[in-house]
């Protein structure tokens with residue numbers, strides 16, 4: 001069993017704040033400070049260049065990948081860290097298209113996070129081989145999988161509504177049509193159980209600053225199915241994905257391991273903070289986490305629906321079809337969220353009218369949820385959303 005009081009004690013949470021935005025940026029693990037200090041002072045400061053070997057910096061992307069692997073149902077040696085999720089999606093898609101050269105369709109859905117679609121557009125433009133990006137409604141994905149599709153590229157849990165795709169079913173459908181499946185795990189990794197190996201997913205990628213609490217700028221991860229690793233052509237053929245980077249060969253030869261998905265120099269300090277954050281997961285049972293996340297989300301929906309008739313649920317009502325976040329539509333959602341944040345309840349806002357709340361059981365409990373719903377009801381009933389100070393848009397919503 002997982003002791004959620006113990007996990008909560010491992011985070012620094014500011015006084016008077018109820019943090020329901022760990023789906024966007026997880027909070028600071030207390031141990032991260034000391035680990036970052038060590039990396040900066042003891043390793044960089046004292047060891048200098050020697051730290052690449054002596055402090056294990058060079059192996060870090062693979063070592064940390066192996067720690068993420070069990071959280072997403074991946075085998076050791078199939079996950080590596082680096083860059084950002086946008087870049088990892090690009091790499092996954094480029095490798096996929098090279099494995100299905102006769103097919104031209106990249107299939108995604110209109111609920112996808114825009115960066116995935118933008119990266120696909122950019123890749124298609126650079127390839128200039130007549131690929132097309134086809135986006136259909138999320139409910140229409142299954143029916144749109146046919147033998148023209150090279151890559152099915154989806155985000156598992158919708159960033160805006162929390163709607164979750166059936167990874168096993170859609171991956172199987174893609175395979176039956178001869179396509180490969182790429183999954184974006186931004187709102188899945190650390191939020192719910194994922195079984196990449198069991199679903200036979202071809203490629204996956206995710207970020208680590210959301211539910212994994214790696215901090216702003218923490219590197220992304222990429223997964224490649226073991227039998228694809230030696231076939232996956234690195235589109236971003238950087239020197240650290242080379243089979244022997246320190247031979248300084250003039251010709252590129254990819255590593256025969258997951259490390260071929262590395263590109264350049266890794267963000268060591270940032271990844272060290274992530275390593276500290278991952279320690280917390282050693283004592284977490286993903287099934288218990290999921291059960292708790294559902295309890296908290298259900299409680300929030302019940303309380304908000306009972307008290308705020310002006311808000312309408314924008315997430316699936318069935319918890320089995322939802323990730324670890326809940327969204328409500330409200331015409332004045334942006335201003336209401338600003339008013340709510342001013343009262344210590346931090347969620348966020350997604351255009352055009354969605355107020356979004358994430359439930360991370362590692363540091364959020366029932367009392368927080370009840371209190372957040374209470375404060376939200378006060379904001380809605382009291383009309384605080386009507387105050388002009390909350391209406392001007394900031395750059396990050």
Ligand SMILES: *Cc1c(COP(=O)(O)O)cnc(C)c1O
Nearest residue numbers: 084085086113155159184186207
């Ligand atoms: C957060 C998020 C991203 C962010 O990509 P970065 O390159 O890390 O900025 C991508 N995809 C989804 C689905 C996300 O939710």
